[in-house]
Amino acid sequence: MNIDKETVEKVAHxxxxxxxxxxxxxxxxxxxxxxxxxxxxxxxxxxxIEPLVYMTNEINTVREDVIKQEITHEEALLNAPKHDNDYFLVAKVIEK
Structure with missing residues (x-):
């Protein structure tokens, strides 16, 4: 197969x-x-040749989750542009 200008225009579209x-x-x-x-x-x-499914023979090579820093509810809201005492306030995006 040879690529021509028409094919490039179609792919670009x-x-x-x-x-x-x-x-x-x-x-x-x-x-x-x-x-x-x-x-x-x-x-x-x-x-x-067998098809390659994974790039390595390792199985489940994930680390354990480790809590490094906990923040309070109030600290989480500190940098929010808009918030009340309990929640982040965001613009409404779904109409009823």
Missing amino acids: LARLELAEDEKEKMIADMNKILGFMDKLNEIDTSG
């Missing part, structure tokens, strides 16, 4: 991008390089 004419030419070259690389990968025999 789908991605909601506005490209100048010189950017379209650069994009054509870049996209053709990407497809060329993919063609090279398709030449490799991968029939005996």
Whole structure:
């Protein structure tokens, strides 16, 4: 497959991008390089290769949660732009 100006314009439209004419030419070259690389990968025999699902053999390598600092309810409200005694006040975004 070869990328042309029409294909770049279609992809740019789908991605909601506005490209100048010189950017379209650069994009054509870049996209053709990407497809060329993919063609090279398709030449490799991968029939005996298991698909890679994870980048490591480690399982559940997460740390334990450790409480490092606790703040009070009042401290949490100190930097809020708007608040009352108990809650953050935010603009209404959903109408009934």
